Structure formats: structure tokens, C-alpha cells
Amino acid sequence: MIRIISILVGLFFTVALVWSFGNGALIAISEPAPETAEHVFHKHPKEVHFASDGAFGKFDRQQLQRGFQVYKEVCSACHSLNHVAFRDLAALGYSEAEVKAIAKGFQVPGNDPVTGEAALRPGMPTDYFPKPFANDIAARAANNNAVPPDLSLMTKARHDGGPYVYSLLTGYQNQPAELLKEFPDAKTPPGLYYNPYFPNLNLAMAPPLTGEGQVSYSDGTKATVDQMSKDVSAFLIWTAEPKLEKRKQTGWPVLGFLLFATVLGYMSYKNIWAEKKKKA
Incomplete structure (x- = not known):
């Protein structure tokens, strides 16, 4: 009796699930959701080529150094690089002395050697890039109630990675008249900035790159x-995957070995079973 009741209960829930799915699909087909400004005016990232693209791509060290300079002089005022240490910059072609000089130019949390109290000190190569704000409250207060995200893994965290960052930095513009005509309630709120490459079209970050010569290369x-924009995007591709070149260099020999092993295994199979097939 208990088994029959269990079967009936299971059957009931199965029928209910199928009915809910079918009813939801019918409603979605017959009554599609109204289009929103985000759906109509959001753009996919622009097409842009980076030296690290493709199976044989390699980082352009000169570009990475330029991108780091843009980060240091512009982006570091708001965005952190929590997963990058100063000594990692040696991979960009900086000498040991240059890495030490770069690290010394940043103030990192430390302790007063006399009192033992928390204090700031010049950075060392083993230190990681410091956060620009003491906490999220300070970050929100300085950025229209928005916390600037850490950029270490940004190109991995966002679809299309480098092209997305590049498109966002170069995509600031005035709201198109057709948007306001079609969606009057979608006007960019005060304190936000219209950017069609951002998912909801409006973001709290003001245009960080405002004109030619902002950085002297x-x-x-x-x-x-x-x-x-292209240089700092390339730099963030590196911060997100600094071992990208090594991965590609390792990948090709591994694929070659697997191909060789597959052929060798097939030939061994043919050789071992050849005589037995003849006898059969």
C-alpha cells in the first residue's frame, strides 16, 4: 500500500512539473516579455586584436608596460590589483632596480618599527598592490555609492575579456535620442554615465580616459x-593570466604527444590482434 501511495505521489509531482513547464513555455511564446532599453541598446564588445590572441599569441612587453603605466597613473586611484605583487612586474621586462623603484612609489600597510602601531610604509617587491581605499564605506563615499571592482581578474570575469574592457573605456557617449524617445523612463540618472557596452547602460565610473596626452609614454x-584603452586592456589580460604564454607553449607539445600516443596505441592494437583475427 505504501509503495502504491509513493508511486502516486511521485506521479503527481511529475505531472505538476510537466504542466508548469508547458504552461510557462506557452506563456513565453504567446506573451513575450516587453523589450527593455538594456535589451535594445546594449552593444556587444568591439572587435579588437591583441598580440596575445590565438593559439600562437604572445604578449607584447612594450604594450604591457604602457598598459601598466595607464593603470598606475589613472586606474590605480580607484581600482585595486589584489592578486598582483610588485615583483610580478619583472615579467613585463622591468629590471630588478626598476621593480624596486616602482614598489617604493606606493604606500602599503605596515607597522611602525618603534611603536608597533599600524602605519603606511614604502612598498617592497614582495608586497602586493595596495587597495586605494581603506574599506568599502570609503570607496562608496568617493564613487557615487559604488565600490570599484578589483581589476586583477577582470578580463576573466567578464565575457569577451579584453575587448569588453577596451569597449567600455572607449564607449562613453551621450544617450541617443531614439533611446529616450522609445524609453522615456530610461534617462541616465544624475551621477551616472551612459555607456552602451555596460550591461545596464549606466555606470557610476566617470570616463577615466578623457583625452590625448593624459599619459606620457x-x-x-x-x-x-x-x-x-587598448594598452591597459592588454595589461589586464596579463594580470588575469600571466602564465598564458607558458600554457600555450606547453599545450602544443602535449597535443603532439597525445597524437603520437594515439597512433602508437592504434598500431599496437592492430599488431596484437592481427594474428588472433586470422585464427578466428
């Missing part, structure tokens, strides 16, 4: 907004 490259 030591290699003489012209620092246009487009160039600076």
Missing part, C-alpha cells in the same frame, strides 16, 4: 584614448 607612442 616613455617609448614615444602617441597616447590617444584608443591607444591607452
Whole structure:
């Protein structure tokens, strides 16, 4: 009797689940959700090429250094790099002395050697990049109630990674008239900025790259907004996956070995079973 009741209860829930799914699908087909401004005016990232793209791609060290310079002089005022240590910058082509000089230019949390109290001290190569704000409350107070995200893994955390960051930095613009005409209630609120490459179209971050020459590149490259955006995007691709080149270099020999092992295994199989097939 208990078994019959259990079967009936299970059957009831199965029928209810199928009915709910079918009813939901019918409603979705017959009464589609109204389009929103985000759905209509949100844009996919622009097409942009980075030296690290593709199966044989490698980082452009010169570009990575320029991108780090943009981060240091512009982005570091609001965004942290929690997972990057100063000594990691040696991978960009900086010498040991240059890494020490860069680290010394940042103030990191430490202790007073005399009193033992918390205090700031010049950074060392073993230190990680410091946070620009003491806590989230201070970050919100300085950024229109928004906490700037850490950029260490940003190009891994966002779909299309580098192109997304590049598009966001170069995508600030005035709201198009057709948007306001079609969605009058979608006007960008005060304190926010319209950017069609951001999922909800409006973000609290003001345009960080505002004009040519905002950064003076030591290699003489012209620092246009487009160039600076591309360089810092390339740098963030590196921070998110600093071992990318090594992974690609390792991947090809591994694929070659697997291919060789597959052929060898097939030939061994044919050789071992050849005589037995003849006897059969």
C-alpha cells in the first residue's frame, strides 16, 4: 500500500512539473516579455586584436608596460590589483632596480618599527598592490555609492575579456535620442554615465580616459584614448593570466604527444590482434 501511495505521489509531482513547464513555455511564446532599453541598446564588445590572441599569441612587453603605466597613473586611484605583487612586474621586462623603484612609489600597510602601531610604509617587491581605499564605506563615499571592482581578474570575469574592457573605456557617449524617445523612463540618472557596452547602460565610473596626452609614454607612442584603452586592456589580460604564454607553449607539445600516443596505441592494437583475427 505504501509503495502504491509513493508511486502516486511521485506521479503527481511529475505531472505538476510537466504542466508548469508547458504552461510557462506557452506563456513565453504567446506573451513575450516587453523589450527593455538594456535589451535594445546594449552593444556587444568591439572587435579588437591583441598580440596575445590565438593559439600562437604572445604578449607584447612594450604594450604591457604602457598598459601598466595607464593603470598606475589613472586606474590605480580607484581600482585595486589584489592578486598582483610588485615583483610580478619583472615579467613585463622591468629590471630588478626598476621593480624596486616602482614598489617604493606606493604606500602599503605596515607597522611602525618603534611603536608597533599600524602605519603606511614604502612598498617592497614582495608586497602586493595596495587597495586605494581603506574599506568599502570609503570607496562608496568617493564613487557615487559604488565600490570599484578589483581589476586583477577582470578580463576573466567578464565575457569577451579584453575587448569588453577596451569597449567600455572607449564607449562613453551621450544617450541617443531614439533611446529616450522609445524609453522615456530610461534617462541616465544624475551621477551616472551612459555607456552602451555596460550591461545596464549606466555606470557610476566617470570616463577615466578623457583625452590625448593624459599619459606620457616613455617609448614615444602617441597616447590617444584608443591607444591607452587598448594598452591597459592588454595589461589586464596579463594580470588575469600571466602564465598564458607558458600554457600555450606547453599545450602544443602535449597535443603532439597525445597524437603520437594515439597512433602508437592504434598500431599496437592492430599488431596484437592481427594474428588472433586470422585464427578466428
